[in-house]
Amino acid sequence: MPIPVPLNETLNRFALIIVTGGSSGIGCSIIKAINTVVPEAVICNLSRSEPDVFLGKKGVHLSTDLSDAKQVDAAAAELRRVIGDLPPGEVLLVNNSGFGDYGPTQEAEIDKQLNMIDLNVRAVVDLTLQILPEMQERGGVVMNIASTAAFQPTPYLAAYGATKAFVLNWSLALNEDLRGTKVSAMAICPGPTRSNFFKRAGFETPPMEAGGFNKYLDMTADEVAKCALRGLAKGKPLVVTGFLNKCIAFLGSKTPRVLVTSLGGKVLRKMRLGEG
Numbered sequence: 722m723p724i725p726v727p728l729n730e731t732l733n734r735f736a737l738i739i740v741t742g743g744s745s746g747i748g749c750s751i752i753k754a755i756n757t758v759v760p761e762a763v764i765c766n767l768s769r770s771e772p773d774v775f776l777g778k779k780g781v782h783l784s785t786d787l788s789d790a791k792q793v794d795a796a797a798a799e800l801r802r803v804i805g806d807l808p809p810g811e812v813l814l815v816n817n818s819g820f821g822d823y824g825p826t827q828e829a830e831i832d833k834q835l836n837m838i839d840l841n842v843r844a845v846v847d848l849t850l851q852i853l854p855e856m857q858e859r860g861g862v863v864m865n866i867a868s869t870a871a872f873q874p875t876p877y878l879a880a881y882g883a884t885k886a887f888v889l890n891w892s893l894a895l896n897e898d899l900r901g902t903k904v905s906a907m908a909i910c911p912g913p914t915r916s917n918f919f920k921r922a923g924f925e926t927p928p929m930e931a932g933g934f935n936k937y938l939d940m941t942a943d944e945v946a947k948c949a950l951r952g953l954a955k956g957k958p959l960v961v962t963g964f965l966n967k968c969i970a971f972l973g974s975k976t977p978r979v980l981v982t983s984l985g986g987k988v989l990r991k992m993r994l995g996e997g
């Protein structure tokens with residue numbers, strides 16, 4: 722997939738690009754794609770482990786567990802300090818860190834579910850709001866990684882899907898709230914993507930290791946990153962990655978909710994039992 726020409730111009734607007742979860746998967750691919758287009762970009766990564774990718778000569782890794790509100794506070798304070806020392810330019814914030822927790826809700830570990838909500842929802846709102854004043858002064862974009870799981874209830878990934886529905890709706894509403902300001906917000910909705918996600922979510926047979934969901938549906942993290950950056954360059958508030966994902970997201974949001982929940986349950990239950 723070729724990267725569109727205006728991406729170069731778009732990325733050059735940013736004096737700082739903040740990415741959460743750049744140590745693997747989609748976040749790592751977003752950083753790599755940015756490096757390819759603008760090698761001099763200044764990237765700040767927030768995750769627990771240090772990414773194995775170049776963050777730019779002046780880039781920095783802030784080791785942060787974003788599910789811990791105190792660590793989000795500390796990282797936000799450091800980011801405000803970094804932004805204060807920057808030359809003129811906008812700020813891009815990519816809220817990407819997240820994980821899923823697979824299985825029937827009644828069997829879920831409460832701590833893991835709450836930790837997931839803290840990371841996928843609380844940290845996204847907290848980090849964004851803490852640096853939004855600085856972004857409003859300079860201009861910028863908040864890019865939030867949601868999921869196609871956001872478009873319908875997701876049995877066996879009940880809380881995960883709900884966190885992503887929050888991220889999707891919050892991002893779109895935030896974008897409207899920010900209308901007329903120098904900041905915009907956008908939601909990226911990837912479908913199944915090859916990364917550590919499925920292993921961490923606890924799938925008995927991670928679908929990506931068992932041949933994938935569907936060759937027309939599955940994407941690589943690099944492909945998702947390119948879609949996200951192309952959407953950024955086009956100023957889109959919502960990006961659903963890939964044609965089939967767009968169709969599924971559309972149908973998922975138009976099908977009666979009780980029916981789509983039951984259909985989703987049939988598909989996701991099979992994966993747990995290794996029948997899929």
Ligand SMILES: NC(=O)c1ccc[n+]([C@@H]2O[C@H](COP(=O)([O-])OP(=O)(O)OC[C@H]3O[C@@H](n4cnc5c(N)ncnc54)[C@H](OP(=O)(O)O)[C@@H]3O)[C@@H](O)[C@H]2O)c1
Nearest residue numbers: 742744745746747769770787818819868913914916917918
């Ligand atoms: N893969 C898919 O099929 C898929 C589909 C739709 C949406 N998404 C979304 O895409 C985003 C990226 O997922 P991925 O597929 O790239 O999975 P991944 O390879 O597991 O990457 C997850 C990233 O999140 C970071 N992270 C996890 N826990 C964290 C914590 N407590 N504090 C800070 N960072 C943390 C990880 O870094 P550390 O472990 O170093 O902290 C890692 O860099 C997630 O929001 C996910 O929900 C994924």
